[in-house]
Amino acid sequence: MAKKILLVLLVIFFYGSYILYSQSAEDAIKTADRLMYLLNYTDAVRYYNQALENNLNIRGARVNLGYAYLRLKKQDEAIRILKEELALFPDNHEAYILLGYIYFKQDKFEEAKEVCEAYDKEFKTYLREKAYRMGFTVPLQVIDIRLPHILAEIKKENPNIGLPNFVLGLYHKNKLSFSKAENHFKLAHKWGHNPIECYLQLINIELIQKKWKDALNKTQEALRMKGPEPEFYFIMGYIYCQLEETENAISCYEQALEMKPYLIETMRNLSILYYDHQELEKASLLFEKYLRIKSYELYEKYDLKYSLSDLELSKDLIDQMDVEYIFPLKNGGEDSSKIINYRALSLVRSGRLKEAVQLLWDYLKIDDRSAKLNYNLGQLYNIFNKLDKALKYALRAVELDLNFKDAYDLIGNIYFKMRDYERSVVAYKEVIMIRPKDAMGYYNLGCVYHAAENFDEAENCWRNAIKYEKGIKKIKDRDKISEDELSVSLVVLKKPVSFRAHKSLGRLYLERNRPDKALDDFQRAIELEPSDPELYYELGKIYQAKSEHDKKYIEKAIYYYEKYIYFGKDKEQEVKELLKKLKKK
Numbered sequence: 174m175a176k177k178i179l180l181v182l183l184v185i186f187f188y189g190s191y192i193l194y195s196q197s198a199e200d201a202i203k204t205a206d207r208l209m210y211l212l213n214y215t216d217a218v219r220y221y222n223q224a225l226e227n228n229l230n231i232r233g234a235r236v237n238l239g240y241a242y243l244r245l246k247k248q249d250e251a252i253r254i255l256k257e258e259l260a261l262f263p264d265n266h267e268a269y270i271l272l273g274y275i276y277f278k279q280d281k282f283e284e285a286k287e288v289c290e291a292y293d294k295e296f297k298t299y300l301r302e303k304a305y306r307m308g309f310t311v312p313l314q315v316i317d318i319r320l321p322h323i324l325a326e327i328k329k330e331n332p333n334i335g336l337p338n339f340v341l342g343l344y345h346k347n348k349l350s351f352s353k354a355e356n357h358f359k360l361a362h363k364w365g366h367n368p369i370e371c372y373l374q375l376i377n378i379e380l381i382q383k384k385w386k387d388a389l390n391k392t393q394e395a396l397r398m399k400g401p402e403p404e405f406y407f408i409m410g411y412i413y414c415q416l417e418e419t420e421n422a423i424s425c426y427e428q429a430l431e432m433k434p435y436l437i438e439t440m441r442n443l444s445i446l447y448y449d450h451q452e453l454e455k456a457s458l459l460f461e462k463y464l465r466i467k468s469y470e471l472y473e474k475y476d477l478k479y480s481l482s483d484l485e486l487s488k489d490l491i492d493q494m495d496v497e498y499i500f501p502l503k504n505g506g507e508d509s510s511k512i513i514n515y516r517a518l519s520l521v522r523s524g525r526l527k528e529a530v531q532l533l534w535d536y537l538k539i540d541d542r543s544a545k546l547n548y549n550l551g552q553l554y555n556i557f558n559k560l561d562k563a564l565k566y567a568l569r570a571v572e573l574d575l576n577f578k579d580a581y582d583l584i585g586n587i588y589f590k591m592r593d594y595e596r597s598v599v600a601y602k603e604v605i606m607i608r609p610k611d612a613m614g615y616y617n618l619g620c621v622y623h624a625a626e627n628f629d630e631a632e633n634c635w636r637n638a639i640k641y642e643k644g645i646k647k648i649k650d651r652d653k654i655s656e657d658e659l660s661v662s663l664v665v666l667k668k669p670v671s672f673r674a675h676k677s678l679g680r681l682y683l684e685r686n687r688p689d690k691a692l693d694d695f696q697r698a699i700e701l702e703p704s705d706p707e708l709y710y711e712l713g714k715i716y717q718a719k720s721e722h723d724k725k726y727i728e729k730a731i732y733y734y735e736k737y738i739y740f741g742k743d744k745e746q747e748v749k750e751l752l753k754k755l756k757k758k
Contacts, residue, residue, distance in 0.1 A: 233262075373404060430443060441487065461592070668702060
């Protein structure tokens, strides 16, 4: 009897221990999943490993752990843990997907092919079993009519189910096994991989073989099936060039650029065609814009003839396509984007801008539905003058929130840097439409009009900026960073809008040879910012010119020049020489 009681107690003890360990593992997994959503991969690794120590048979935990290792650049650890998962759960197609992707990114193409082929076989078996459970007893290819419903359910769990077939398509394309490549790209599309990428690769198979007409037919099919996508118009432009139909090529490139202005390869190809077509002014303007986006800091005036005559059309949009794995977030909280935003702002405040960029980029690759995060990343890219990337995320921000005033402001700023004044005007008009009395919006719009030499509109906008600025806000209020978005003041105005507007108006009147009106606005600007040296210099020059006709202005010219000496440095030597001449009169 005692032995039986002892046996029961031991069973209870071990059962209780199992429950304790199971609960501990479950809690660790939940914590790790949450950390993954917050991109805290280091701590996530610790919790996943803790869970697996408590229970070695947790299905799928090693897949998440493998991804965390990948993000921490520990690819060997990722491969090891994924192989472990497949040894325990040979039907886990998520493990196949990630393992094949890692091999592919490491350029281990044969290993990637082997894993992706194993996945292909396993996934088809999985689909058949799922179809049978739903009551279908016919072969998989016969039930394609219901396949989208089955795939939609699976894709909720993992958005990468078509990725291995896409990798296999690339593998066979590079081996010039075009028939196999085509089959895999079609399967990748069928399983839900990015349809634009799949169609572009199917088209590229024809381009590699120089089957221009077949490539054109496939591109037109893509447009019919998936609608007007800029990438399709881009590649159609390239094909028309090969067919020597330049007018059609130009039209396609223009359409692609209109739809997606940050596709800078389109600018490059289109500027080459303009040049070849003897539209030299168009070619020059577009090529300079391309160069400014390509390398803003290193931008110089290039010899247009030398630059464009030596360039050939490219299709790197297809040839250098970056294959991405999207981590499937299953347990993320709704407030995760706010936490990521807060972390990004903290990095910005501490001057760690590149880390903030990486954090936001990483998160948006997983979940890009936050307008504010897209705006913030666009703002940071703008600071680094990565204009194509800045524009991409700014446009995504307004796509998600049509009334996002600051995002339109950012778009206007980016186009202004690109010297695309027409689009910049449109963006700043959106700012004013959203907030009709936005002083900064009017000021920025005036700057664009001035750059475009539309001086009357610039003058009107700057007058409105002065009119609508309510009082003079303290600079420290302008410098604050909001808790939920980067402040525009990081890269735009830190002084009162009225001061900037008066100063700009003064310069405008000088350009138009109206010194008396310039004098009035410069003096009003000084009332707002008494320590700005440029104003004293400009006023000194105005009064010096007046003194040539009436000596009573000499004292005022001397006064303003001496004020410049007190506040300024850059023109100090010049101003001292001017003062000497004035004091001799």
